[in-house]
Amino acid sequence: MIEKGISPNVITYSTLFQGLCSSGRWEDIDPLLREMGVQKIPPNLHTYNILVDAYCKEGRTKDSQDVIEIMIEKSVPPNVITYSTLMDGFCLTGKMDRALEVLNTMRNNGIAPNCCSYNILINGYCKRLEVDKAFNLLRQMPVEGLKPNVQTYCTIIHGLFRMGRPAEVHNLFHEMLKKGN
Structure with missing residues (x-):
């Protein structure tokens, strides 16, 4: 690419x-970041979010948090995607208390959670069979100005089925229909 006179940009690196x-190929990440520095091409929000997501999918939430700290140091503020991805990483590793801390950090930093943010937490609780905590989040969504979507309801319904609570499945299903989801 460079030999053809085409300079890489942040999209290329991302x-x-x-x-x-x-x-x-984790061993190639740091050299590529250094190369970006030499080329004077700073990573952008999308670049950092790719790294946060990849580390979280590997269960490396500490590395994801380190990336977020670097973002802040470099004046690239994390967004709802960054924080939701980190919450998902904590949910995947069974650290629901840490996932809730991220939700609060997001709010404290003036970033409003979205439906996806809540669905991540609801799914995390349902996988741990803590459906009552998932219900609490469902009830909190309208307070945040969010409308639960079909995924929200289906996740809780699945959790209720797994816990052997069919009457609540019936009630939640009808609630979903009334709300037009």
Whole structure:
């Protein structure tokens, strides 16, 4: 590419990061970041979010948190995607208390959670068979100005079925229909 006179940009590098992370080539991440520095191409929000997501999918939430700290140091503020991805990483590793801390950090930083943010937490609780905590989040969504979607309801319904609570499934299903989901 460079030999052809085409200079890489942040999109090029982000694509490379996505590929390296997807193929588990973690040893190539730091050299590529250094190369970006030499080329004077700073990572952008999308680049950092790729790294946060990849680390979380590997269960490496500490590395994801380190990336977020670097983002803040470099004046690239995390967004709802960044924080929701970190919450998902904590849910995947069974650290629901940490996932809730991230939700609160997000709010404290002036970033409103979205439906996806809540669905991540609801799914995390349902996988742990803590459906009552998932219900609490469902009831909190309208307070945040959010409308639960079909995924929200289906996740809780699945959790209720797994816990042997069919009467509540029936009630929640009808609630979903009334609300037009």
